[in-house]
Amino acid sequence: MDKQTTIGFVLIGLVLIVWMWLQAPPTPQRQAVVSDTTHAAARPVRDSLRSETHLAPPVLAAATVSQDPGKFFAATAVGTEKVLIIKTDLYTAELTTKGGLLRKWELSNYATWDKVPVQLVDFDRGGDFSLLFTSSDGKLINTRNLYFQTDRPTWQTVELTGDNTFSVDVTLPVTGGGRIVKRFTFTNGKYSFDVELDFRNVGDVISNFEYQIVWEHGIRYAEENSFDESSFAMAYAYSGGEMTEIDATKANETVKQDINGATSWVATRNKYFALAMMAEEGKSQGAYLEGTHLPMPDNGVKENYVLALKMPFRGSSAESARLTVYCGPLDYDVVKSYHRGLEKTMTLGAAWIIRPISEYVMIPLFQFLRMFIPNYGWVIIVFSLIIKIALHPLTRTSMKSMKKMQTLTPLMNEIREKYKDDPQKMNQQVMNLYKEYGVNPAAGCLPMLLQMPILFALYAVFRSSIELRQASFFGWIHDLSIPDTIVKLPFTVPFFGMNQVSGLALAMGVTMFIQQKMSTTDPRQKSMVYIMPVMMTLIFASLPSGLNLYYFVFNLLSIGQQLWINKQHGDEPPRKVEQKKKSGGIMARITKDLPKLR
Numbered sequence: 001m002d003k004q005t006t007i008g009f010v011l012i013g014l015v016l017i018v019w020m021w022l023q024a025p026p027t028p029q030r031q032a033v034v035s036d037t038t039h040a041a042a043r044p045v046r047d048s049l050r051s052e053t054h055l056a057p058p059v060l061a062a063a064t065v066s067q068d069p070g071k072f073f074a075a076t077a078v079g080t081e082k083v084l085i086i087k088t089d090l091y092t093a094e095l096t097t098k099g100g101l102l103r104k105w106e107l108s109n110y111a112t113w114d115k116v117p118v119q120l121v122d123f124d125r126g127g128d129f130s131l132l133f134t135s136s137d138g139k140l141i142n143t144r145n146l147y148f149q150t151d152r153p154t155w156q157t158v159e160l161t162g163d164n165t166f167s168v169d170v171t172l173p174v175t176g177g178g179r180i181v182k183r184f185t186f187t188n189g190k191y192s193f194d195v196e197l198d199f200r201n202v203g204d205v206i207s208n209f210e211y212q213i214v215w216e217h218g219i220r221y222a223e224e225n226s227f228d229e230s231s232f233a234m235a236y237a238y239s240g241g242e243m244t245e246i247d248a249t250k251a252n253e254t255v256k257q258d259i260n261g262a263t264s265w266v267a268t269r270n271k272y273f274a275l276a277m278m279a280e281e282g283k284s285q286g287a288y289l290e291g292t293h294l295p296m297p298d299n300g301v302k303e304n305y306v307l308a309l310k311m312p313f314r315g316s317s318a319e320s321a322r323l324t325v326y327c328g329p330l331d332y333d334v335v336k337s338y339h340r341g342l343e344k345t346m347t348l349g350a351a352w353i354i355r356p357i358s359e360y361v362m363i364p365l366f367q368f369l370r371m372f373i374p375n376y377g378w379v380i381i382v383f384s385l386i387i388k389i390a391l392h393p394l395t396r397t398s399m400k401s402m403k404k405m406q407t408l409t410p411l412m413n414e415i416r417e418k419y420k421d422d423p424q425k426m427n428q429q430v431m432n433l434y435k436e437y438g439v440n441p442a443a444g445c446l447p448m449l450l451q452m453p454i455l456f457a458l459y460a461v462f463r464s465s466i467e468l469r470q471a472s473f474f475g476w477i478h479d480l481s482i483p484d485t486i487v488k489l490p491f492t493v494p495f496f497g498m499n500q501v502s503g504l505a506l507a508m509g510v511t512m513f514i515q516q517k518m519s520t521t522d523p524r525q526k527s528m529v530y531i532m533p534v535m536m537t538l539i540f541a542s543l544p545s546g547l548n549l550y551y552f553v554f555n556l557l558s559i560g561q562q563l564w565i566n567k568q569h570g571d572e573p574p575r576k577v578e579q580k581k582k583s584g585g586i587m588a589r590i591t592k593d594l595p596k597l598r
Helices: 003-023 070-076 226-230 332-336 354-370 376-407 409-418 423-437 445-464 503-519 523-540 545-569 585-597
Strands: 083-087 091-096 101-111 117-119 130-134 140-142 156-159 165-174 178-187 192-200 210-215 234-239 242-246 253-260 263-269 273-279 286-296 300-312 318-329 485-493 498-502
Touching: 070 165, 101 318, 210 273, 226 300, 234 253, 234 286, 234 300, 242 253, 242 286, 263 286, 263 300, 273 300, 318 332, 332 354, 354 376, 354 445, 376 445, 376 545, 409 423, 445 545, 498 503, 503 523, 503 545, 523 545
Parallel strands: 083 156
Antiparallel strands: 083 091, 091 101, 101 117, 130 140, 130 210, 165 178, 178 192, 192 318, 210 300, 234 242, 234 263, 253 286, 263 273, 273 318, 286 300, 485 498
């Protein structure tokens, strides 16, 4: 390969390295344990949810809301708490009359890194899903501080099976004969519940023509590495057909977004789970998002997001609103089944080219294979084989081109030696050599460039696929969603953030070295044979083992493909191609035909 080709390959490799490094989550010196017992410190949300039009009240953490409920809610400031338990095939939920909140949402089919059920609601803060408004006597009311009532006995357990549903009302009495009712409906087989809000005779109680439905404390973490989990944590609002997102990425940073206009839903997520509040289409008049990024012990990080839907209140004697709350896994088919665009919260690559490949090719193929193969490790291996077959025409062209370039190496070395003092002449002679033997120096690079969107899509899918979470393969590979650590290092490698040795990343680096060795013959490129595999091994050491397994198998298949091509074309000497003679244009053809006319 000549200098230009070498530069092309180096640039391609650098693009891949830089892109993956930017996308890869940073790894701290020590992975912080941030599971169901880790929470961000309570702090007030400083800015308000108020829009200039409706002057809505601000969102504040429960501890900062005035303890004076005013004349309308004084009777409900104290009371007796009742807890109702709802069990379905997918979760166990607890509903409390203290605030009318969901205080527990424990998933039956998912466990944290330390093998306890995933609990997504912040139990230690009393739960979430409250109403916030200003009363006409000037008090900021957060219903999480008030006691609702229900006719259900405390600690009653309701178990749902089949397609059964269960509804329960919790009622907040208002002085003067009014009431605010939350009607919760739970359905077996769904990771969501429906809520109907009923306002009766409170037209002169709620001011500013607006109230908010608030989820204040985000969702709890469930993974061992809080840095990795926080790299996925964000909050979203889907309004007017467009999605707004916020991401608190800096320590002690608070980011916020106030949105006016019809809003379909608001949501927050961590790496594998999400919480979304979906209003009836056209019924919400805005949203508010706020996020904080807080350092935690042992170099950990916690991002907490506040969500709010702004709802109109017209002041009539009877008003109602309905919404659906999703609290479950970021499983593509599950979130897409709600037909509200929740799948947009999933990190599947750049929307303009990578995401369509992930969404419509990679995920369906991955799910199809899972129907026949029970182990996800073997699914990935078969998946690698299919992708390799699909890319065979491209990689075959690239390998044949590189092989053809190798046969010209002695001739190019002669030219370089002969014209070493005249670079311009040397380049001209090399280009003439390419032309004489019909070699296109870009032919090996172009197929690699065309493959990159597919490789990036695979990276996006494997990096955040919940199917790989806690899925074991064999031996030390007990979780395909995290690095397969075989040795812990007492230090962190600068720039790469690596503090462990990954077995599969090491195996991938070895196969990459073999590939480089097979395809590189120019002595001036020998350094790349060692540099690229080492750099890629360091980068991939912190990535999920499922992704490393894919690239390891893909590289093995590429080595076999290269050996096959070498066997077919290994002994072929360089052959010159017949150069097409130029006709010389119309005048030349006329001149040529003149003797015939005579």
